[in-house]
Structure formats: structure tokens, C-alpha cells
Amino acid sequence: MLSKKTQYALRALSFLAARHDQGPVLITEIAEQKKIPVKFLENILLELKNADILDSKKGRGGGYFLKEAPHKTSLARVMRIVEGPIALLPCVSLYFYQKCADCTEDVCPINGVFIQVRDATLKVLESKTLEDIQEMTLEAIDFSI
Amino acid sequence: MLSKKTQYALRALSFLAARHDQGPVLITEIAEQKKIPVKFLENILLELKNADILDSKKGRGGGYFLKEAPHKTSLARVMRIVEGPIALLPCVSLYFYQKCADCTEDVCPINGVFIQVRDATLKVLESKTLEDIQEMTLEAIDFSI
DNA sequence: AAATATCCTACTAAACTTGTAGACTATTTA
DNA sequence: TAAATAGTCTACAAGTTTAGTAGGATATTT
Numbered sequence: 001m002l003s004k005k006t007q008y009a010l011r012a013l014s015f016l017a018a019r020h021d022q023g024p025v026l027i028t029e030i031a032e033q034k035k036i037p038v039k040f041l042e043n044i045l046l047e048l049k050n051a052d053i054l055d056s057k058k059g060r061g062g063g064y065f066l067k068e069a070p071h072k073t074s075l076a077r078v079m080r081i082v083e084g085p086i087a088l089l090p091c092v093s094l095y096f097y098q099k100c101a102d103c104t105e106d107v108c109p110i111n112g113v114f115i116q117v118r119d120a121t122l123k124v125l126e127s128k129t130l131e132d133i134q135e136m137t138l139e140a141i142d143f144s145i
Numbered sequence: 146m147l148s149k150k151t152q153y154a155l156r157a158l159s160f161l162a163a164r165h166d167q168g169p170v171l172i173t174e175i176a177e178q179k180k181i182p183v184k185f186l187e188n189i190l191l192e193l194k195n196a197d198i199l200d201s202k203k204g205r206g207g208g209y210f211l212k213e214a215p216h217k218t219s220l221a222r223v224m225r226i227v228e229g230p231i232a233l234l235p236c237v238s239l240y241f242y243q244k245c246a247d248c249t250e251d252v253c254p255i256n257g258v259f260i261q262v263r264d265a266t267l268k269v270l271e272s273k274t275l276e277d278i279q280e281m282t283l284e285a286i287d288f289s290i
Numbered sequence: 291a292a293a294t295a296t297c298c299t300a301c302t303a304a305a306c307t308t309g310t311a312g313a314c315t316a317t318t319t320a
Numbered sequence: 321t322a323a324a325t326a327g328t329c330t331a332c333a334a335g336t337t338t339a340g341t342a343g344g345a346t347a348t349t350t
Contacts, residue, residue, distance in 0.1 A: 001229075001230055001232070001233060001234070001235065002233045002234060003337090003338065003339085004338075004339065004340095005338075005339075007234070007245075010255055011255065014254050014255060024295095026295075027295080027296075028295090035246070037339080037340060037341085039340065039341055039342080040339065040340050040341085042296080042297085042298095043298090043340090045296090046296080046297065046298075049296090049297090056295090056296060056297090057295085057296085057347095057348080058294080058295055058296045058297085058346080058347045058348050058349090059293085059294055059295060059296080059347065059348030059349045059350090060293075060294050060295075060348070060349045060350070061294090061295095061348085061349070062294075062295050062296065062347090062348070062349090063295075063296085064296085075258060084146075085146055087146075088146060088147045089146070089147060089152070090146065100152075101180070107281065109159050109278045109279060109280050109281060110155055110156065110159060110278050113220060113269065113270075113273050113277060113278060116269045116273075117266055117269050117270065120265035120266060120268065120269055121262055121265060121266060123265065124258065124261045124262050124265055125258075125262065128258050128261075132257075132258060133254045133255050133258060134254060135254050136252065136254060148306095148307065148308085149307075149308065149309090150307075150308075169326095171326075172326080172327075173326090182308085182309065182310085184309070184310055184311080185308070185309055185310085187327080187328085187329095188309090188329090190327090191327080191328065191329075194327090194328095201326090201327060201328090202316095202317080202326085202327080203315075203316045203317050203318090203325080203326055203327050203328085204316065204317030204318045204319090204324090204325055204326060204327085205317070205318045205319070205324075205325050205326075206317085206318070206325090206326090207316090207317070207318090207325075207326050207327065208326075208327085209327085
């Protein structure tokens with residue numbers, strides 16, 4: 001299960017993606033709209049900024065905004081920043097690899113399955129971007145259908 | 146990431162799968178071979194027994210053994226018992242469903258992706274069984290190749 | 291200078307993880 | 321039938337992580 005932190009991050013980014021190119025958005029506005037504790041969200045957005053997903057502006061008229069167009073940021077990238085490894089075993093992780101204690105990997109009967117799980121998961125999370133989880137805005141809905 | 150508990154469970158089952166139909170195996174033997182703390186392993190095996198994955202025999206000549214043939218038990222089933230939900234979001238879990246706080250699911254822009262992740266993961270974990278993670282035994286290796 | 295809004299570090303309570311302890315029950319063997 | 325064997329079960333405890341809070345520092349605008 002994803003931590004609350006990661007869920008909050010995704011919701012906030014979903015909101016910011018919908019507002020892309022419309023100027024900075026206040027933390028307080030995101031927090032209110034997405035029902036996220038303000039101070040917690042502060043930490044999360046700062047972390048995403050330090051990881052180059054977001055950018056920000058201080059002072060009046062300031063706020064947070066996506067650093068790049070929504071389709072440029074994959075969900076895998078976001079999740080690695082806030083959640084950590086995507087793989088289910090340390091010895092099978094691409095970005096957070098750690099040798100399993102007492103596991104002779106070349107003979108390990110278990111890691112093969114979890115390489116398959118990892119690849120199946122990444123196939124989705126690397127291809128989906130913030131554009132795909134963009135919050136629906138009223139303007140975006142085609143009422144003519 | 147899977148908890149140590151789940152990793153231990155899989156390793157123990159991998160060992161028991163290789164010994165299927167060869168009579169009960171002592172907890173202490175599994176613990177020693179797989180480098181798992183004995184008392185911790187006790188709890189895990191008991192849980193697997195209560196969930197009908199394992200069966201046991203008390204007293205001399207006793208121990209644990211698979212209740213069914215290795216290919217009958219999927220990894221998904223094991224993981225749901227010891228780890229809990231396989232899905233990454235509660236609102237997308239098949240066996241541990243919970244409504245997301247403040248999430249209007251029919252409009253939620255996020256859960257669609259995690260349904261895809263869930264299905265991709267389950268495609269592997271439901272099809273792989275204890276037979277697939279069975280520990281290699283010397284007898285099973287074909288030296289004639 | 292005052293107001294606004296992000297930046298940053300540190301702290302805390304609660305929950306979960308990873309074990310451990312010890313007494314109890316069932317089975318086998320001498 | 322007593323002793324030894326081996327699983328059963330509940331409770332506890334230390335360590336770690338999660339989720340959230342506090343409050344001052346810094347940058348920008350008016």
C-alpha cells in the first residue's frame with residue numbers, strides 16, 4: 001500500500017497538472033481542495049520541488065507549479081521520490097538495490113517472480129504521467145457529447 | 146516493499162515445497178536453513194496453518210508440511226495472508242477494499258492507473274505458485290545437460 | 291516597512307514491524 | 321504412565337516508520 005504521503009503527493013500533482021500554465025497555486029488552496037493537512041502538504045511539495053518535479057515562487061502571487069509539462073513526469077518518478085522503491089524486494093529494485101541478507105541471488109528461487117512483478121508494474125507506472133491523472137476541470141469536459 | 150515477515154514466509158514455503166510429500170519438517174530445521182529467527186518463524190508458520198496453507202503434526206516425528214501440492218497454492222494467496230492487500234490503494238483492492246477518504250471514486254483521476262497496476266501484478270502473482278519458487282534440491286538438478 | 295508565501299529543521303504521538311518469552315497442549319516412546 | 325518432543329497461543333517490548341505539528345527563517349511584492 002502507498003503511504004498517505006504518496007497519496008497526497010499524487011492528488012496534489014493531479015491538481016497542479018490541471019492548472020499547468022495558469023500560474024502558481026497556493027499550498028493552502030491545494031490543501032483545501034484536496035483535503036490534505038496544510039503543514040504536511042508543505043513538506044511534500046518542498047520535497048517534490050527539491051527533486052525538480054515542481055517549482056515555486058515566493059511572496060504575493062506566489063505558489064507552486066509544475067516545472068515541466070504534465071506528460072513529462074512519469075508516476076514512477078514521483079513514486080520513487082516520495083515512496084522509495086517500487087520493487088517488492090530490495091534485491092530486485094533498480095534504483096534502491098540492496099543485497100538480500102543471506103540470499104545467494106543467482107540461485108534464489110524467489111527473486112525471479114518479483115522481477116516479473118516489478119517489470120509489469122513499471123510498464124504501467126513508467127508510461128503513465130501526470131497528464132494521465134490530471135484532475136478533470138469543468139472546461140475540459142465536453143458537454144456537446 | 147514486502148515485510149521481513151512475508152519474505153520469511155515465502156522462503157519457508159519455498160523450502161517446504163521442495164520437501165513436499167517427504168513428511169513433516171521441523172521449524173528449527175527451516176529456521177536454520179533459511180536463517181530465520183525460530184520464534185518469529187513459529188508465529189508465521191502458525192498463521193499459515195490457520196489459513197489452511199500448511200498442516201502440522203505434534204510430538205516426535207512432527208513438524209510442518211504443505212497441506213496441498215505446491216502448484217495448488219498461488220503466491221497471491223500467501224501474500225494476502227501474511228502481508229495483506231496487494232493493491233497499492235485501498236479503494237482499488239479486491240480483498241481489502243476500503244473507500245478512500247474524501248475520494249469520489251467514479252470521478253477520481255488516480256485510481257484508474259492503480260487498477261492497471263493491480264491487474265498487472267495479479268496476473269503474475271495469481272499464476273505463480275509454490276511450485277514456481279520451490280527451492281532447488283540436488284536431486285532436481287539435471288547434471289546430464 | 292509590512293504583508294505574503296515558501297523554506298527548513300526539529301519535534302511528537304501513534305502505529306507498525308520485528309522480534310522475544312513463557313506457559314500450554316498434543317503426540318510419541320520408553 | 322512418565323518423560324521427551326514439538327507445535328499452539330497470547331502477551332509483551334524495542335525499534336522504526338508514518339503522519340502530522342510547530343515555529344522561525346528567507347525571499348518577494350506592495
